[in-house]
Amino acid sequence: MRKLLIWLPLILFLAFVGLFASGLFKPDDRVIHSRLVGQPLPAFTLPAAASDRPALASVHMATGKPRLLNIFASWCVPCAAEAPQLMALKEAGVEIDAIAIRDARPDVDGFLQRYGNPYTRIGLDARSAVQMALGSSGVPETFVIDGKGRIAYQHIGDIRADDVSMILDRLKDAQ
Protein backbone atom coordinates (compact mmCIF):
# COMPACT_ATOMS: atom_id res chain seq x y z
CA MET A 1 0.00 0.00 0.00
CA ARG A 2 2.71 2.43 1.11
CA LYS A 3 4.85 1.55 -1.89
CA LEU A 4 1.95 2.37 -4.18
CA LEU A 5 1.29 5.68 -2.44
CA ILE A 6 4.82 6.83 -3.10
CA TRP A 7 4.14 6.66 -6.81
CA LEU A 8 0.88 8.54 -6.56
CA PRO A 9 2.30 12.10 -6.94
CA LEU A 10 4.25 11.06 -10.04
CA ILE A 11 1.19 9.42 -11.55
CA LEU A 12 -0.88 12.53 -10.83
CA PHE A 13 1.83 14.73 -12.30
CA LEU A 14 1.97 12.65 -15.49
CA ALA A 15 -1.82 12.70 -15.75
CA PHE A 16 -1.76 16.51 -15.63
CA VAL A 17 1.05 16.69 -18.21
CA GLY A 18 -1.05 14.47 -20.47
CA LEU A 19 -4.13 16.63 -19.94
CA PHE A 20 -2.31 19.86 -20.73
CA ALA A 21 -0.48 18.37 -23.72
CA SER A 22 -3.73 17.14 -25.24
CA GLY A 23 -5.24 20.59 -24.70
CA LEU A 24 -2.23 22.22 -26.35
CA PHE A 25 -2.15 20.05 -29.44
CA LYS A 26 -5.84 19.63 -30.02
CA PRO A 27 -6.92 22.12 -32.70
CA ASP A 28 -9.25 24.49 -30.88
CA ASP A 29 -12.76 25.18 -32.02
CA ARG A 30 -13.66 28.79 -31.32
CA VAL A 31 -16.91 28.68 -33.23
CA ILE A 32 -19.94 29.31 -31.05
CA HIS A 33 -22.92 27.35 -32.33
CA SER A 34 -26.41 28.60 -31.66
CA ARG A 35 -28.38 26.38 -29.26
CA LEU A 36 -31.55 27.31 -31.12
CA VAL A 37 -30.92 24.94 -34.05
CA GLY A 38 -33.96 22.66 -34.20
CA GLN A 39 -36.14 25.20 -32.40
CA PRO A 40 -38.58 27.78 -33.77
CA LEU A 41 -37.17 31.09 -34.92
CA PRO A 42 -37.62 33.64 -32.10
CA ALA A 43 -40.27 36.28 -32.85
CA PHE A 44 -38.91 39.62 -34.05
CA THR A 45 -39.90 42.64 -36.12
CA LEU A 46 -37.24 44.80 -37.73
CA PRO A 47 -37.39 48.01 -39.77
CA ALA A 48 -36.21 48.00 -43.41
CA ALA A 49 -32.44 48.19 -43.82
CA ALA A 50 -32.34 49.10 -47.53
CA SER A 51 -34.24 51.62 -49.61
CA ASP A 52 -35.60 49.16 -52.16
CA ARG A 53 -36.39 46.14 -49.99
CA PRO A 54 -39.23 45.69 -47.47
CA ALA A 55 -38.70 45.23 -43.73
CA LEU A 56 -38.36 41.79 -42.14
CA ALA A 57 -40.28 40.09 -39.34
CA SER A 58 -40.22 36.49 -38.12
CA VAL A 59 -43.73 35.92 -39.57
CA HIS A 60 -42.27 36.35 -43.06
CA MET A 61 -40.04 33.34 -42.48
CA ALA A 62 -42.71 30.64 -41.96
CA THR A 63 -44.05 30.36 -45.48
CA GLY A 64 -44.23 26.60 -45.95
CA LYS A 65 -41.07 26.64 -48.06
CA PRO A 66 -37.55 26.44 -46.62
CA ARG A 67 -35.51 29.62 -46.98
CA LEU A 68 -32.29 31.25 -45.91
CA LEU A 69 -31.77 33.95 -43.32
CA ASN A 70 -28.44 35.66 -43.91
CA ILE A 71 -26.85 37.73 -41.13
CA PHE A 72 -24.56 40.30 -42.71
CA ALA A 73 -23.27 43.86 -42.42
CA SER A 74 -22.04 46.42 -44.92
CA TRP A 75 -18.87 46.85 -42.83
CA CYS A 76 -18.01 43.14 -42.91
CA VAL A 77 -15.42 42.00 -45.44
CA PRO A 78 -16.25 38.24 -45.57
CA CYS A 79 -19.87 39.28 -46.24
CA ALA A 80 -18.70 40.84 -49.50
CA ALA A 81 -16.76 37.66 -50.25
CA GLU A 82 -19.85 35.46 -49.90
CA ALA A 83 -22.04 37.72 -52.09
CA PRO A 84 -21.44 35.73 -55.34
CA GLN A 85 -22.39 32.48 -53.55
CA LEU A 86 -25.63 34.02 -52.24
CA MET A 87 -26.35 35.21 -55.77
CA ALA A 88 -25.82 31.66 -57.06
CA LEU A 89 -28.23 30.33 -54.41
CA LYS A 90 -30.78 32.96 -55.40
CA GLU A 91 -30.42 31.92 -59.04
CA ALA A 92 -31.03 28.32 -57.95
CA GLY A 93 -34.44 29.50 -56.74
CA VAL A 94 -33.70 29.96 -53.04
CA GLU A 95 -35.52 32.72 -51.16
CA ILE A 96 -33.04 34.67 -49.06
CA ASP A 97 -33.92 37.19 -46.38
CA ALA A 98 -31.32 39.12 -44.47
CA ILE A 99 -30.62 40.98 -41.25
CA ALA A 100 -28.08 43.80 -41.40
CA ILE A 101 -26.20 44.09 -38.11
CA ARG A 102 -25.16 47.45 -36.61
CA ASP A 103 -25.72 49.12 -39.93
CA ALA A 104 -27.21 52.24 -41.51
CA ARG A 105 -29.43 52.45 -44.57
CA PRO A 106 -27.04 54.45 -46.86
CA ASP A 107 -24.24 51.97 -46.07
CA VAL A 108 -26.46 48.95 -46.82
CA ASP A 109 -27.61 50.58 -50.10
CA GLY A 110 -23.99 51.15 -51.12
CA PHE A 111 -23.02 47.58 -50.19
CA LEU A 112 -25.87 46.07 -52.22
CA GLN A 113 -25.07 48.28 -55.19
CA ARG A 114 -21.47 47.11 -55.18
CA TYR A 115 -21.92 43.40 -54.46
CA GLY A 116 -25.44 42.68 -55.74
CA ASN A 117 -28.73 42.14 -53.94
CA PRO A 118 -29.95 38.54 -53.61
CA TYR A 119 -32.34 39.40 -50.77
CA THR A 120 -36.15 39.43 -50.69
CA ARG A 121 -36.44 41.31 -47.40
CA ILE A 122 -33.80 43.01 -45.26
CA GLY A 123 -34.28 43.93 -41.62
CA LEU A 124 -32.06 46.39 -39.77
CA ASP A 125 -30.75 45.22 -36.38
CA ALA A 126 -28.92 48.34 -35.23
CA ARG A 127 -28.20 47.06 -31.70
CA SER A 128 -27.59 43.35 -32.41
CA ALA A 129 -30.72 42.54 -30.39
CA VAL A 130 -32.14 40.03 -32.88
CA GLN A 131 -28.66 38.63 -33.48
CA MET A 132 -28.47 37.81 -29.77
CA ALA A 133 -31.99 36.39 -29.75
CA LEU A 134 -30.88 34.04 -32.55
CA GLY A 135 -27.77 32.91 -30.69
CA SER A 136 -25.63 34.24 -33.51
CA SER A 137 -22.22 35.55 -32.52
CA GLY A 138 -20.84 37.25 -35.60
CA VAL A 139 -21.16 38.12 -39.26
CA PRO A 140 -21.64 36.53 -41.69
CA GLU A 141 -23.86 33.68 -40.59
CA THR A 142 -26.61 31.96 -42.52
CA PHE A 143 -29.57 30.10 -41.05
CA VAL A 144 -31.64 27.54 -42.95
CA ILE A 145 -35.27 28.06 -41.88
CA ASP A 146 -37.70 25.24 -42.64
CA GLY A 147 -41.28 25.68 -43.90
CA LYS A 148 -42.66 25.84 -40.36
CA GLY A 149 -40.31 28.62 -39.35
CA ARG A 150 -37.90 26.40 -37.39
CA ILE A 151 -34.13 26.84 -37.52
CA ALA A 152 -32.84 23.76 -39.35
CA TYR A 153 -29.17 24.64 -39.72
CA GLN A 154 -26.68 27.38 -38.90
CA HIS A 155 -23.75 28.10 -41.21
CA ILE A 156 -21.06 30.11 -39.43
CA GLY A 157 -18.71 32.25 -41.50
CA ASP A 158 -18.90 33.07 -45.18
CA ILE A 159 -20.42 30.62 -47.67
CA ARG A 160 -17.59 29.47 -49.92
CA ALA A 161 -18.09 28.28 -53.48
CA ASP A 162 -17.86 24.65 -52.34
CA ASP A 163 -20.47 25.18 -49.60
CA VAL A 164 -23.24 26.05 -52.07
CA SER A 165 -24.28 22.47 -52.87
CA MET A 166 -24.22 21.58 -49.15
CA ILE A 167 -26.53 24.54 -48.38
CA LEU A 168 -28.87 23.39 -51.17
CA ASP A 169 -28.91 19.89 -49.63
CA ARG A 170 -29.72 21.38 -46.22
CA LEU A 171 -32.60 23.30 -47.78
CA LYS A 172 -33.89 20.10 -49.39
CA ASP A 173 -33.64 18.27 -46.03
CA ALA A 174 -35.62 21.07 -44.37
CA GLN A 175 -38.52 20.59 -46.78
Place this chain on the structure above:
Amino acid sequence: MKLILAFLCTLLTVPAFAQTALPPAPWADRQIPDPAQERKAKALMETIRCLTCQSQSIADSGASMAGDMRSQIRERIMAGEQPEAIRSWLIARYGDWVSYEPTAAPILWPLWAAPILLLGLGLLLLRGRIKRRARS
Protein backbone atom coordinates in the same frame (compact mmCIF):
# COMPACT_ATOMS: atom_id res chain seq x y z
CA MET B 1 8.87 68.32 -31.22
CA LYS B 2 8.86 65.30 -33.52
CA LEU B 3 7.99 63.13 -30.57
CA ILE B 4 5.05 65.31 -29.62
CA LEU B 5 3.85 65.25 -33.22
CA ALA B 6 4.12 61.47 -33.32
CA PHE B 7 2.16 61.26 -30.09
CA LEU B 8 -0.55 63.54 -31.47
CA CYS B 9 -0.78 61.30 -34.54
CA THR B 10 -1.49 58.27 -32.35
CA LEU B 11 -4.46 60.16 -30.91
CA LEU B 12 -5.93 60.48 -34.38
CA THR B 13 -6.06 56.77 -35.13
CA VAL B 14 -9.37 54.96 -34.99
CA PRO B 15 -9.40 52.15 -32.43
CA ALA B 16 -8.81 48.83 -34.18
CA PHE B 17 -11.96 47.32 -32.68
CA ALA B 18 -14.29 49.88 -34.23
CA GLN B 19 -16.24 47.46 -36.40
CA THR B 20 -18.94 49.84 -37.48
CA ALA B 21 -19.56 53.51 -38.07
CA LEU B 22 -22.60 53.52 -35.76
CA PRO B 23 -22.28 55.22 -32.38
CA PRO B 24 -22.27 52.75 -29.46
CA ALA B 25 -25.61 51.54 -28.10
CA PRO B 26 -27.21 53.99 -25.62
CA TRP B 27 -26.41 52.05 -22.44
CA ALA B 28 -23.17 50.41 -23.56
CA ASP B 29 -20.95 52.79 -21.60
CA ARG B 30 -23.45 54.69 -19.50
CA GLN B 31 -24.34 53.70 -15.96
CA ILE B 32 -27.88 53.15 -14.78
CA PRO B 33 -28.91 56.16 -12.61
CA ASP B 34 -30.02 53.81 -9.81
CA PRO B 35 -26.78 52.55 -8.15
CA ALA B 36 -28.38 49.33 -6.90
CA GLN B 37 -29.47 48.39 -10.42
CA GLU B 38 -26.09 49.37 -11.86
CA ARG B 39 -24.38 47.11 -9.29
CA LYS B 40 -26.56 44.19 -10.39
CA ALA B 41 -25.92 44.88 -14.08
CA LYS B 42 -22.18 45.27 -13.53
CA ALA B 43 -21.93 42.01 -11.56
CA LEU B 44 -23.72 40.19 -14.39
CA MET B 45 -21.62 41.80 -17.14
CA GLU B 46 -18.42 40.72 -15.41
CA THR B 47 -19.49 37.07 -15.67
CA ILE B 48 -20.71 37.09 -19.27
CA ARG B 49 -18.16 36.17 -21.90
CA CYS B 50 -17.61 38.39 -24.91
CA LEU B 51 -18.44 36.49 -28.10
CA THR B 52 -15.96 38.44 -30.21
CA CYS B 53 -12.87 38.37 -27.98
CA GLN B 54 -13.52 35.13 -26.24
CA SER B 55 -11.27 35.45 -23.22
CA GLN B 56 -12.72 38.71 -21.94
CA SER B 57 -15.92 39.48 -20.13
CA ILE B 58 -18.28 41.90 -21.85
CA ALA B 59 -17.53 44.40 -19.07
CA ASP B 60 -13.87 44.50 -20.20
CA SER B 61 -14.27 44.17 -23.93
CA GLY B 62 -14.23 46.99 -26.46
CA ALA B 63 -15.91 44.94 -29.20
CA SER B 64 -19.08 46.42 -30.67
CA MET B 65 -21.09 43.31 -29.90
CA ALA B 66 -19.99 43.43 -26.24
CA GLY B 67 -21.21 47.05 -26.14
CA ASP B 68 -24.57 45.98 -27.54
CA MET B 69 -24.77 43.19 -24.94
CA ARG B 70 -23.96 45.62 -22.10
CA SER B 71 -26.59 48.00 -23.35
CA GLN B 72 -29.18 45.25 -23.57
CA ILE B 73 -28.35 43.95 -20.09
CA ARG B 74 -28.68 47.44 -18.58
CA GLU B 75 -31.98 48.02 -20.39
CA ARG B 76 -33.38 44.71 -19.19
CA ILE B 77 -32.26 45.31 -15.59
CA MET B 78 -33.92 48.74 -15.74
CA ALA B 79 -37.08 47.04 -16.97
CA GLY B 80 -36.99 44.96 -13.79
CA GLU B 81 -35.60 41.68 -15.12
CA GLN B 82 -33.49 39.59 -12.72
CA PRO B 83 -29.80 39.08 -13.64
CA GLU B 84 -30.09 35.28 -13.40
CA ALA B 85 -33.02 35.34 -15.84
CA ILE B 86 -30.87 37.26 -18.34
CA ARG B 87 -28.02 34.81 -17.77
CA SER B 88 -30.23 31.82 -18.51
CA TRP B 89 -31.65 33.60 -21.58
CA LEU B 90 -28.09 33.94 -22.90
CA ILE B 91 -27.16 30.36 -21.95
CA ALA B 92 -30.24 29.11 -23.84
CA ARG B 93 -28.78 30.74 -26.95
CA TYR B 94 -25.02 30.40 -26.65
CA GLY B 95 -24.59 27.50 -24.22
CA ASP B 96 -22.97 27.36 -20.75
CA TRP B 97 -19.87 28.65 -22.39
CA VAL B 98 -21.16 32.24 -22.45
CA SER B 99 -21.24 32.42 -18.64
CA TYR B 100 -18.13 32.49 -16.47
CA GLU B 101 -20.18 31.41 -13.46
CA PRO B 102 -19.92 27.62 -12.98
CA THR B 103 -23.31 25.92 -13.08
CA ALA B 104 -24.56 22.81 -11.25
CA ALA B 105 -24.39 20.71 -14.45
CA PRO B 106 -23.34 17.07 -13.80
CA ILE B 107 -20.05 17.57 -15.64
CA LEU B 108 -19.05 20.09 -12.96
CA TRP B 109 -19.92 17.90 -9.96
CA PRO B 110 -16.27 16.81 -9.50
CA LEU B 111 -15.35 20.49 -9.34
CA TRP B 112 -17.85 21.18 -6.56
CA ALA B 113 -16.92 17.95 -4.74
CA ALA B 114 -13.16 18.62 -4.89
CA PRO B 115 -12.96 20.85 -1.75
CA ILE B 116 -14.84 18.31 0.36
CA LEU B 117 -12.75 15.41 -0.98
CA LEU B 118 -9.50 17.28 -0.35
CA LEU B 119 -10.58 18.28 3.15
CA GLY B 120 -11.52 14.67 3.91
CA LEU B 121 -8.15 13.46 2.64
CA GLY B 122 -6.40 16.03 4.83
CA LEU B 123 -8.35 14.96 7.91
CA LEU B 124 -7.49 11.32 7.22
CA LEU B 125 -3.77 12.15 7.00
CA LEU B 126 -4.01 14.22 10.17
CA ARG B 127 -5.68 11.39 12.05
CA GLY B 128 -2.93 9.00 10.99
CA ARG B 129 -0.25 11.38 12.22
CA ILE B 130 -1.92 12.04 15.56
CA LYS B 131 -2.38 8.32 16.15
CA ARG B 132 1.27 7.64 15.36
CA ARG B 133 2.40 10.45 17.67
CA ALA B 134 0.18 9.17 20.48
CA ARG B 135 1.76 5.73 20.14
CA SER B 136 5.37 6.92 20.26
